[in-house]
Amino acid sequence: MKKVPNPIDRHVGSRVRMRRILLGMSQEKLGEALGLTFQQVQKYEKGTNRIGASRLQQISQTLNVPPAFFFDGAPMIENANGSEHPMPGVAEDSHSSSFVLDFIATAEGLALNKAFARIPDAKVRKRIIELVNCLAAEDAPPPPPGKNGIN
Template identity: 45%
Template structure:
């Protein structure tokens, strides 16, 4: 535990946070929930980033938490960006300012992919 590693007592931590040491005990035991603002204050006092308290937990935004859709999306994006054309398209596509034009580009690419699949399947 970071507090003990720094040699900070519950009383000292409580004083710096404007709490009672009993409240710090409850936080440490998990008896009381810690608000986001209080967690920030604790992290600042213990000289660690807030993420320190979430070490070992999966990031819900990276698709690695067992979320099948997230993992599939991550795989598709990785495959796309490993090609020179995919990387270039990813760089220039956001520069198309109008949503209607973006939709037309997407429709064109989709139609081309469907045609390529149709030709490939016919040849097999």
């Protein structure tokens, strides 16, 4: 039976991948900096191998972020009594932040964010957001009756 990666391990790995890609660093280069093979970096990024505390500290220094960065938007964790709660310091709306992080971790999300960040004019950035919202609304299914004020 195949072992399923822990959701926290997958989340931390995806944050490692996102930061590595944002810096334009290959898995090979990150592996060299950590004294690992690129295959080990792949396993960390997929969450199939858990990252230990000292290794996470080393990764955070190499990627120039605090260790807490890797837990931002992490999924809910379960208490000993079985109740779920967000990890300390994690926003309450972890589902929507997880969706955003998943998008940013894609090639399209990274390219869009890098290009958007290079636009110096705040008014132009605001207009682009308005355009994207309009385009997204055109593709969205119509709201159910009564939800838009029309019955």
